[in-house]
Every structure is written in C-alpha cells, then in structure tokens.
Amino acid sequence: MKPSAIVYTSNTGFTTQYASLLGGETGLPVYSLEDALKSLPQSSPIVYLGWLTAGKVQGYDKAVTKFNLQALCAVGMAKSGFQMEDVKKSNNLPQGLPLFTLQGGFDLKKLRGIYRLMMLVMSKTVAKKLAAKPDRTPDEEDMLDLFQNGGNRVSLENLRPVLAWYEGERV
Numbered sequence: 001m002k003p004s005a006i007v008y009t010s011n012t013g014f015t016t017q018y019a020s021l022l023g024g025e026t027g028l029p030v031y032s033l034e035d036a037l038k039s040l041p042q043s044s045p046i047v048y049l050g051w052l053t054a055g056k057v058q059g060y061d062k063a064v065t066k067f068n069l070q071a072l073c074a075v076g077m078a079k080s081g082f083q084m085e086d087v088k089k090s091n092n093l094p095q096g097l098p099l100f101t102l103q104g105g106f107d108l109k110k111l112r113g114i115y116r117l118m119m120l121v122m123s124k125t126v127a128k129k130l131a132a133k134p135d136r137t138p139d140e141e142d143m144l145d146l147f148q149n150g151g152n153r154v155s156l157e158n159l160r161p162v163l164a165w166y167e168g169e170r171v
C-alpha cells in the first residue's frame with residue numbers, strides 16, 4: 001500500500017533532513033511524530049523515519065502502535081545499508097516490513113545531557129580503537145572522520161532505495 005504521509009523523529013536534525021527530502025521527492029506531507037500523533041488518523045499508512053540510539057529506532061514503538069507502517073528508515077552514523085540484521089533484531093521488527101538504514105551524521109555541539117555523555121564516551125572508545133587500526137576500510141575511515149570532525153552525510157543518493165520501493169508500491 002502506498003503511504004499517505006511521512007512521519008519522523010529526530011534529535012539533531014539529520015532525520016528531519018531525510019524526511020524533508022523524501023517529502024519533496026514523493027509529494028507526501030511530512031510530520032514530526034509528535035504532530036502526527038495529534039493530527040493523523042489512527043492506522044494511517046505511513047513511512048516512519050527515526051534516528052538510531054544504541055541500535056533502537058527512536059519513536060518506532062509509538063509509531064507502530066498508532067499507525068500502519070509501510071516502511072521504516074533507521075538513520076544512524078554508519079554507511080547506508082548497514083546493520084540491517086542488528087536493527088531488525090534490536091527493534092523486534094516484523095518480518096516483511098521494508099527496512100532502510102540511512103547514514104545521517106554527527107554533530108556533538110547539538111547533543112545535550114545523557115546523549116552527549118554517551119557519545120563522548122563512544123568517541124573516546126570507538127574512535128580511539130579505529131584510530132589505532134592500521135588497515136582501516138573506507139567505511140571505518142568515514143566513521144572515524146565523523147567521530148573526530150562531525151559531519152553531515154545526508155544525501156538524496158542515500159534515499160534512492162527508499163524512492164525505488166515507493167515507486168513500486170501500489171495505490
């Protein structure tokens with residue numbers, strides 16, 4: 001079934017950017033989860049986008065209870081198409097729910113409280129480990145760069161598989 005809206009949860013803005021890009025390409029209205037819960041009818045068919053926190057897609061549990069999810073986009077730090085099985089397992093996703101993992105970005109300046117603290121620790125541990133690795137893959141190089149310098153990896157290119165799925169859906 002074609003979705004009738006795009007709903008998202010974002011903390012530092014990268015998922016918002018993907019939701020807007022997807023809205024621009026499909027012509028579908030875009031809502032934050034908070035707004036969608038107030039204004040969209042129960043069981044509306046939607047595409048849901050949420051940012052990843054330790055494997056969990058933020059807002060997924062709420063979104064799946066209220067709406068009829070047609071596809072899920074998990075926005076994280078790793079390259080698009082990463083960790084599909086991990087995300088499925090950690091979020092207990094139903095078989096058959098189309099899942100897309102998208103590379104967002106990292107902006108420590110925008111993080112507050114516990115999230116900031118967690119990422120400071122992650123930067124120290126993961127980045128240190130990566131920095132010490134002599135034979136880094138291009139993906140590891142990219143992850144290290146993100147941790148050390150921050151950055152925005154949102155692109156229309158990353159959304160291509162989502163758009164291809166959308167085009168294939170029947171009304």
Ligand SMILES: Cc1cc2nc3c(=O)[nH]c(=O)nc-3n(C[C@H](O)[C@H](O)[C@H](O)COP(=O)(O)O)c2cc1C
Nearest residue numbers: 010011012013014015051052054055076077104105
């Ligand atoms: C506390 C915390 C935990 C995170 N855990 C993950 C993770 O498990 N996997 C991942 O790929 N990215 C992880 N990230 C990175 C964010 O998902 C990434 O920065 C994303 O682009 C944030 O999207 P937003 O700008 O919409 O909030 C984590 C970030 C924070 C702050």
